[in-house]
Amino acid sequence: MEHIYIKDNTHCELVKTRPSRIRFLLDYSKSLNIIEHHGVTFESNLN
Amino acid sequence: MELQIDDAILVRDYMKGDERALELLINKHNQRLSSFIYSKVKDREATEDIFQDTFMKVIRTLKRGAYNEEGKFLSWVMRIAHNLIIDHFRRNKRMPKFQSNGDFNIFGVISDDELNVECQLIKDQIDCDLGQLIEELPEDQKKVLLMRIYKNMSFKEIAENTGVSINTALGRMRYALINIRKVIEKHDIVLTN
Structure with missing residues (x-):
């Protein structure tokens, strides 16, 4: 007899962001330099 | 581990x-x-x-x-x-737009009362923000507002439930709304969809 497969919609699909994106974020963090001078904030990315 | x-x-x-x-x-x-x-x-x-x-x-x-x-x-x-x-x-408003060029418009007949995903998300956020604002109100004002807005009770019923006169219940509702508006203006909170 044919099986009936029921799709369970009660559980959300678990996904993860790929390591390459995380690598990008970590590199972004390392390169980001924020300086505050006389109340003005300067952002720069050092390569 | x-x-x-x-x-x-x-x-x-x-x-x-x-x-x-x-x-x-x-x-x-x-x-x-x-x-x-x-x-x-x-x-x-x-x-x-x-x-x-x-x-x-x-x-x-x-x-x-x-x-x-x-x-x-x-x-x-x-x-x-x-x-x-x-x-x-x-x-990404990717909903295709329907341009009617005849007398009959199918969208005049078919309607969908449900909010789309974007509107639902915004509504959830507004509900959440509003809930937090209500929590900040004094207890007596909060009670009247919750009964009136969320439980849809009349001011007569609210007065009976809280043991105050109708005028007092009305006054508390008024101050509750004034106080919420003050907080919204003070913090520039946007509560529109």
């Missing part, structure tokens, strides 16, 4: 310049945040874009020292992601 370090400690270490703490924070919340975003946008690429933008905002805020640690790191990050999801839907 992986050791779970408290978010507050990781945030503090990162703000002191420890880049490894950021890696731990991202990896710790990767699945939860990605799944949250994916449950809304249903697209893997868009999920990763929003995840990336969320943490870029987190990184900038932490590096500026503008984050105030109150033990709510994850809810703060989720809130940023939630706002970026709304932006995503605003940018």
Whole structure:
């Protein structure tokens, strides 16, 4: 007899962001330099 | 077994310049945040874009020292992601537009009362913000407002339930609304869809 497969919609699909994106974020963090001078904030990315 | 370090400690270490703490924070919340975003946008690429933008905002805020640690790191990050999801839907209004050139318009007959995903997200956010504002009200005003708006009770019923006169109940409702408006104006809160 044919099986009936029921799709369970009660559980959300678990996904993860790929390591390459995380690598990008970590590199972004390392390169980001924020300086505050006389109340003005300067952002720069050092390569 | 992986050791779970408290978010507050990781945030503090990162703000002191420890880049490894950021890696731990991202990896710790990767699945939860990605799944949250994916449950809304249903697209893997868009999920990763929003995840990336969320943490870029987190990184900038932490590096500026503008984050105030109150033990709510994850809810703060989720809130940023939630706002970026709304932006995503605003940018991608992919609903095809129907141009009618005849007398008969099918959309005049078929209607959908349900909110679309974007409107639903905004509505959820507004409901959540409003709930927090109501929580700030004095107890007597809060009680009247909740009975009137959420339980749809008449002022006569509210008066009977709270043991005050109808005029007092009306007055409390009035002050509740005035106080909420004051807070909204003071903090520039936008509560429109």
